[in-house]
Amino acid sequence: MTSQVQIDQRVKSFIAACRQHGIKATQQRMEILRELASTEEHPDAETVFARVRKRLPTISLDTVYRTLRTLEENEIISRVGSMRERARFDANTAPHHHFVCSDCGLIGDFYCDELQGFPPPPEVADMGSVDSVYIELRGRCRACQIKRDRTE
Amino acid sequence: MTSQVQIDQRVKSFIAACRQHGIKATQQRMEILRELASTEEHPDAETVFARVRKRLPTISLDTVYRTLRTLEENEIISRVGSMRERARFDANTAPHHHFVCSDCGLIGDFYCDELQGFPPPPEVADMGSVDSVYIELRGRCRACQIKRDRTE
DNA sequence: TCCTATTTAGTAATAATTCGTATTTACACA
DNA sequence: TGTGTAAATACGAATTATTACTAAATAGGA
Ligand SMILES: [Mn+2]
Ligand SMILES: [Mn+2]
Ligand SMILES: [Zn+2]
Ligand SMILES: [Zn+2]
Numbered sequence: 001m002t003s004q005v006q007i008d009q010r011v012k013s014f015i016a017a018c019r020q021h022g023i024k025a026t027q028q029r030m031e032i033l034r035e036l037a038s039t040e041e042h043p044d045a046e047t048v049f050a051r052v053r054k055r056l057p058t059i060s061l062d063t064v065y066r067t068l069r070t071l072e073e074n075e076i077i078s079r080v081g082s083m084r085e086r087a088r089f090d091a092n093t094a095p096h097h098h099f100v101c102s103d104c105g106l107i108g109d110f111y112c113d114e115l116q117g118f119p120p121p122p123e124v125a126d127m128g129s130v131d132s133v134y135i136e137l138r139g140r141c142r143a144c145q146i147k148r149d150r151t152e
Numbered sequence: 153m154t155s156q157v158q159i160d161q162r163v164k165s166f167i168a169a170c171r172q173h174g175i176k177a178t179q180q181r182m183e184i185l186r187e188l189a190s191t192e193e194h195p196d197a198e199t200v201f202a203r204v205r206k207r208l209p210t211i212s213l214d215t216v217y218r219t220l221r222t223l224e225e226n227e228i229i230s231r232v233g234s235m236r237e238r239a240r241f242d243a244n245t246a247p248h249h250h251f252v253c254s255d256c257g258l259i260g261d262f263y264c265d266e267l268q269g270f271p272p273p274p275e276v277a278d279m280g281s282v283d284s285v286y287i288e289l290r291g292r293c294r295a296c297q298i299k300r301d302r303t304e
Numbered sequence: 305t306c307c308t309a310t311t312t313a314g315t316a317a318t319a320a321t322t323c324g325t326a327t328t329t330a331c332a333c334a
Numbered sequence: 335t336g337t338g339t340a341a342a343t344a345c346g347a348a349t350t351a352t353t354a355c356t357a358a359a360t361a362g363g364a
Contacts, residue, residue: 025362026311079240
């Protein structure tokens with residue numbers, strides 16, 4: 001899927017991005033990014049650690065976690081799902097979706113028929129069968145927008 | 153928003169649902185459901201615990217967690233966000249969404265322009281500003297479907 | 305070359321959730 | 335209306351992913 005040339009290219013542009021963001025293009029960061037860019041399986045931190053360790057035997061798990069966070073903050077990689085927050089529960093059984101404020105954690109319901117009856121694209125059928133659609137709109141709630149405007 | 157009568161009705165139908173599912177309608181379960189049905193704020197386990205405790209002072213946090221899981225398994229309530237245990241990372245920066253197998257955790261990419269440019273409904277604009285759309289199709293991957301067919 | 309951000313190692317802290325187990329309780333049925 | 339029993343609870347302890355200390359070593363990059 002992803003050729004060696006493409007991966008090398010990605011790492012190269014990462015080095016440029018580091019300069020832009022003012023962070024160092026360390027060996028560890030480059031190898032962690034290379035590992036992630038080489039797979040489509042969306043690995044977890046432990047998996048990345050185990051694989052990068054083959055090439056950089058002294059790397060620490062701590063560095064992997066720290067680096068993944070740094071890369072995410074700089075929007076070089078992303079995280080699947082909404083981990084690292086506690087589980088939130090919902091007794092509303094009507095079909096609906098959520099707006100989530102990424103500053104304060106507010107969760108609001110909204111209803112949308114178009115999204116509700118959305119047909120899964122054919123490429124998904126190849127992967128498996130879908131039994132539910134989870135949709136989350138992420139942004140900043142009114143209150144947090146105001147709060148943010150005041151502090152800058 | 154939700155009237156006392158409606159909440160009582162919900163608890164009453166929960167008792168019937170318990171009979172259906174073959175689980176016991178305990179005081180704890182009823183109060184936990186009542187608490188969730190009384191709010192639109194999608195509380196976490198600790199919050200439910202704190203509130204239910206006012207009415208059932210001897211309830212344990214463990215019971216709250218266990219009950220929320222039971223209610224979720226019986227599809228009486230739902231969980232906002234992902235229930236995954238470890239964070240998963242992604243170096244694919246192209247706009248895309250995910251198919252997630254709830255049996256084995258497989259995560260696959262898919263692309264869909266209609267979803268991509270989807271306009272947030274007006275009720276969402278009242279809540280705040282949206283900066284990203286997170287979509288996850290949940291189901292069972294090919295391999296897990298086969299595995300499941302064999303064991304039943 | 306040299307300054308300093310970053311990594312390492314190794315341990316400890318957190319924090320959400322789950323487990324072990326003795327005890328209690330819901331409820332089917334006698 | 336009592337009673338037996340599987341299911342559920344309470345409580346503390348355990349687990350697990352992740353983050354936080356530290357001090358000393360390393361290595362980017364100007
Ligand atoms: Mn909701
Ligand atoms: Mn992806
Ligand atoms: Zn907010
Ligand atoms: Zn699967």
